Amino acid sequence: MISPILILNCGSSSIKFSLSDPDQGAHVLSGLVEKLDSPGALLKWKGAHGGERELGLAGHREALRGIVGLLHELNLSCSGIGHRVVHGGEHFRKSCLVSEESMESLRANQHLAPLHNPVNLLGIEAAREAFPDLPQVMVFDTAFHQTMPERAYLYALPYDLYETHRIRRYGFHGTSHRYVCEEAARRLERPLEELALISAHLGNGCSAAAVLGGKSMDTTMGLTPLEGLVMGTRSGDIDPSLHEFLCKLLNMSLAEVSDMLNKKSGLLGLSGRTNDMRELLQAEQEGDNRASMAVTVFCYRLAKAISGLMVGLGRLDALIFTGGIGENSIPVRQRTLDLLPFLGLKVDVEANQSHGLDQNGRISLGTSPCALVIPTDEEIVIARDTATLIR
Numbered sequence: 344m345i346s347p348i349l350i351l352n353c354g355s356s357s358i359k360f361s362l363s364d365p366d367q368g369a370h371v372l373s374g375l376v377e378k379l380d381s382p383g384a385l386l387k388w389k390g391a392h393g394g395e396r397e398l399g400l401a402g403h404r405e406a407l408r409g410i411v412g413l414l415h416e417l418n419l420s421c422s423g424i425g426h427r428v429v430h431g432g433e434h435f436r437k438s439c440l441v442s443e444e445s446m447e448s449l450r451a452n453q454h455l456a457p458l459h460n461p462v463n464l465l466g467i468e469a470a471r472e473a474f475p476d477l478p479q480v481m482v483f484d485t486a487f488h489q490t491m492p493e494r495a496y497l498y499a500l501p502y503d504l505y506e507t508h509r510i511r512r513y514g515f516h517g518t519s520h521r522y523v524c525e526e527a528a529r530r531l532e533r534p535l536e537e538l539a540l541i542s543a544h545l546g547n548g549c550s551a552a553a554v555l556g557g558k559s560m561d562t563t564m565g566l567t568p569l570e571g572l573v574m575g576t577r578s579g580d581i582d583p584s585l586h587e588f589l590c591k592l593l594n595m596s597l598a599e600v601s602d603m604l605n606k607k608s609g610l611l612g613l614s615g616r617t618n619d620m621r622e623l624l625q626a627e628q629e630g631d632n633r634a635s636m637a638v639t640v641f642c643y644r645l646a647k648a649i650s651g652l653m654v655g656l657g658r659l660d661a662l663i664f665t666g667g668i669g670e671n672s673i674p675v676r677q678r679t680l681d682l683l684p685f686l687g688l689k690v691d692v693e694a695n696q697s698h699g700l701d702q703n704g705r706i707s708l709g710t711s712p713c714a715l716v717i718p719t720d721e722e723i724v725i726a727r728d729t730a731t732l733i734r
């Protein structure tokens with residue numbers, strides 16, 4: 344037995360945290376420090392007498408000290424810290440202990456995720472100050488996809504860009520894809536090594552992955568999390584000439600186009616209304632044609648990507664839906680599966696209505712292939728990897 348692991352997910356303006364038991368798979372405490380670096384920084388937590396408190400003008404360091412203080416007050420201890428790190432580049436093929444050497448390698452990868460990695464590094468440094476006696480581990484969103492073969496990860500660009508600058512497809516949401524695939528094997532009572540799976544993680548960010556024998560063979564996100572599926576506010580795939588086209592047509596700067604593709608596109612851009620799938624489905628019911636069109640494009644692009652991922656697998660045992668939309672949206676699952684009859688998947692309408700809860704997640708008729716709904720748990724993957732490495 345090991346005491347719980349503190350999991351930290353450091354963003355630019357917030358730190359999400361949870362205290363999770365790797366053996367029981369349970370979360371003792373979870374919380375968030377938001378509005379970092381503004382006068383109203385706020386620490387909120389759930390579980391163990393939930394509550395909230397103001398931290399004043401707090402940056403990452405002060406926020407982590409606030410979390411240390413909270414754990415002391417609640418009389419909670421932890422045996423190690425697991426950090427969610429967005430981009431591990433090619434260097435990190437699996438989770439690893441934080442050391443001077445691994446920090447140096449992470450710094451060398453900063454250019455690959457300029458928005459995320461510097462703040463992840465800052466979080467690790469601040470956590471080392473706040474918890475000087477605890478071992479720490481980095482768990483990467485990209486690591487799971489490092490098994491992708493060259494044919495899947497190379498862009499058809501001058502090869503020198505890969506050789507010199509490591510410009511290639513990396514993929515993200517690795518901890519989630521890994522968790523739901525392991526869970527699918529458990530539910531199907533078959534060894535993961537035998538299974539051909541496609542996992543669709545559909546949250547605010549969305550990606551799908553082809554996983555053969557537990558190894559990622561291909562995925563929809565690329566060098567950055569902008570590639571691939573339609574997402575809440577991200578466009579996913581577009582014509583690579585679009586930047587130049589818009590710069591000329593609308594006199595936009597490159598930064599403005601990137602901002603539009605990341606923050607004003609996807610479901611939000613198409614609907615002109617919201618990035619929230621639940622609200623869009625409600626609006627569709629009330630007759631909003633653009634909301635309906637946004638959902639239709641979302642499902643079509645998802646189905647198209649799933650059928651493309653089949654090339655990396657050759658066969659299919661199960662298609663897994665996860666993430667806020669995948670776990671909860673009955674119509675999105677139905678409409679996506681309706682586009683994929685050639686995969687041999689047929690929705691079990693009743694089971695889909697209840698999210699497969701009575702059938703171990705299964706929402707399709709017939710035995711193989713099947714469609715499954717499996718709630719993801721990225722924190723547990725981070726807690727388990729951390730516990731394994733510090734043991």
Ligand code: ADP
Pocket residue numbers: 545546547548575618619620621622624666667668671672673
């Ligand atoms: P994040 O990527 O930020 O973790 P989530 O995995 O929580 O996001 O997913 C958020 C998305 O899930 C939102 O689009 C939200 O509308 C959608 N969602 C949550 N519950 C439902 C529901 N009952 N029906 C449809 N969509 C839902």
